[in-house]
Structures are given as C-alpha cells and as structure tokens.
Amino acid sequence: MEKRELICIGCPLGCMITVDMQDGKVVKVTGNTCTRGEKYAVKEVTCPTRIVTSSVRVSGGDIRVLSVKTREAVPKEKIFDCANALKTVKVAAPVRIGDIILKDAAGTGIPFVATKNVKSPSTL
Numbered sequence: 001m002e003k004r005e006l007i008c009i010g011c012p013l014g015c016m017i018t019v020d021m022q023d024g025k026v027v028k029v030t031g032n033t034c035t036r037g038e039k040y041a042v043k044e045v046t047c048p049t050r051i052v053t054s055s056v057r058v059s060g061g062d063i064r065v066l067s068v069k070t071r072e073a074v075p076k077e078k079i080f081d082c083a084n085a086l087k088t089v090k091v092a093a094p095v096r097i098g099d100i101i102l103k104d105a106a107g108t109g110i111p112f113v114a115t116k117n118v119k120s121p122s123t124l
C-alpha cells in the first residue's frame, strides 16, 4: 500500500490529507475536513493539473510585457512545455483582458489568455 501526504489548498485551514493507494488507485482518503479536500486529493494523486501563468512581449503598447495565463488548468507534466511555447510569442497592442494570446498551449488544446489590458498609443 502506497501512502501520499498532501496539504489541501482548498481553504486557509490547510488540512493534512493522507491518500492510501493500491496499484495506482485511490483506496482511502483521510485527514480532510470536507468533501472538497477529498476531491482535491484524489485529483492531485491521479491527474494533477495547474493554471500556468507567464508573460509575453508586447509591441506598440503602453507596457512592454503582458501577463498571461492558461484559461484552464493543464496537466502538470505539460507546465514547462506551455511556458516554453510562449518564448517566441509577441503580441501587438491593443490587447484586452481575456484575449487569446496563444490558441493551443503545447498541444493541450487550452489557450493562453491575457490577464491585463494593453493600450496602444492611439487609444491612450
């Protein structure tokens, strides 16, 4: 029996959760105070995902760097591929929050979107 220890990130309480696994399958979750913690723990040990945040260069805007994030969480093993996919991306102002900056982050099918507005000189 394999045991995985996690700290739940669902709320500030930060419960210490133990997941018992057998042959890659969850058999028992303990230490969680609520069902959210159980769901988090099961997902974290079977299919962990993360929102990826990063930045891209901007041309012709009031700022030179734009913060971006994946619109949804991506598989944890794809985080570095997603970040690398942005290295050559440069966007032209204006940009609005939520605009798609990169359609498909490293083959995940999930886009990177802008998390800031960028004005161009004509819209300042």
Ligand code: SF4
Pocket: 008, 009, 010, 011, 012, 013, 014, 015, 031, 032, 033, 034, 035, 036, 037, 038
């Ligand atoms: S298990 Fe529930 S109460 Fe505990 S940290 Fe997670 S969300 Fe908060």
